[in-house]
Amino acid sequence: MPKGKGDEGGFLKFLWNSDTGEFLGRTGSSWGKIIVFYIIFFAGLAAFFLLMLYIFFLTLDLQKPKWQMTNGLIGDNPGVGFRPQPDQDKNVDSTLIWFDRNRKENYEFWSNQLDIWFNAIPKEGGSDVTKCSFGTGGTDTYKDKNKKKEQISSCFVDNKQFGECNPENKFGYRLGEPCILVKLNRIYGWEPIGFGLNGKQYNQQQFPEIFSNEMKELEKEIENNPQQGMKPMPMFLQDYIKKEAEKQDHPPQWKTDFLNSVFFSCEGENPADKENIGPISYYPHPYIPSYYFPFTNQRGYQSPFVMVQLKKPMPGVLINVECRAWARNINHNRPDRLGMVHFEIMID
Known part of the structure; x- marks a missing residue:
């Protein structure tokens, strides 16, 4: 008992010593x-941290990434994306589009995603978007017509040009003829290099030979790299490119801009898939025009896209679909999913 009192007295004295005027062992x-x-120490520490942060931000450009193309992690070979997608919260790795065309609440899960995408497109006439066309190179969207890096507005994406792939039609899902939005992933400063060009320009006499030689070179590259899953450009797309490029009513600059576009093809991945997928339509056409490139963080920029509609897919069958983007500087690599995208579709 005396020991306990002594301990208690000692603690109280440590807490407040009336003899020396000390509180917790220190005077005032x-x-x-x-x-x-x-106060001075932590103020100096905070000032040092803020100074380092300020110096760090001086090295950054808020309008463009510091490391671009091959110098950055993204690289200079764009990937391909698609919409709609399955619920990523339930299965982040799933690429299966599975719906029942006879159940409204079921197919609207998919069509509503495309609705959201359409509604995000800036309206025509806004200060940040301009209607572009081939033959001008989209130069009316640039401060300096000789410097594409100074682009200040975006080329308009017209959501009325996608045929049957529209909100009123539920993007074909209620009819069992679904539309898939296919787009190229953004890479700052990247521009497509077209097929069939003599240098950077279209030449009417040389185009057939140049285009044919490029297709042969592509086939040789496929033979030399079988592990990458490369394929030759589908004949329908080759014929389409040649037909448009050889039309007499298009001027040379129009054809140059057209050939510098990014073309798309979709098909069944395996022989059985090719039989079950049925006819495929592309809206408004099987390419993204060249005037949408390069992406330089323009105001109002909306990623351009192509709508791919499966017209008569076999119901009740899982169909593997593979879509590829085509340009001379887009390489295909199936293991890394570069230049292509894979998804499955099943309709009940």
Whole structure:
């Protein structure tokens, strides 16, 4: 008992010593000095941190990434994306589009995603979007017509040009003829390099030979790299490109801009898939025009896309679909999913 009282008295005396005027073992002046010290210490630490942060932000450009193309992690070979997608919260790795065309609440899960995408497109006439066309190179969207890097507005994406792939038609899902939005992933400063060009320009006499030689070179590259899953450009797309490029009513600059576009093809991945997928339509056409490139963080920029509609897919069968983007500087690599995208579709 005496020991307990002694301990209690000792603690109380440590808490407040009336003889020396100490609180928790320090006098008032001692506490004042240590408080001032830590205020100065932490203020200096905070100032040093803010100075380092300021110097760091001086090295950054808020309008463009510091490391671009091959110098960055993204690289210079764009990937391909698609919409709609399955619920990523339930299965982040799933690429299966599975719906029942006879159940409204079921197919609207998919069509509503495309609705959201359409509604996000800036309206024509806004200060940040301009209607572009081939033959001008989209130069009316640039401050300096000789410097594409100074682009200040975006080329308009007309959501009325996608045929049957529209909100009123539920993007074909209620009819069992679904539309898939296919787009190229953004890479700052990247521009497509077209097929069939003599240098950077279209030449009417040389185009057939140049285009044919490029297709042969592509076939040789496929033979030399079988592990990458490369394929020759589908004949329908080759014929389409040649037909448009050889039309007499298009001027040379129009054809140059057309050939510099990014073309798309979709097909069944395996022989059985090719039989079950049925006819495929592309809206408004099987390419993204060249005037949408390069992406330079323009105001109002909306990623351009192509709508791919499966017209008569076999119901009740899982169909593997593969879509590929085509340009001379887009390489296909199936293991890394570069230049292509894979998804499955099943209709009940």
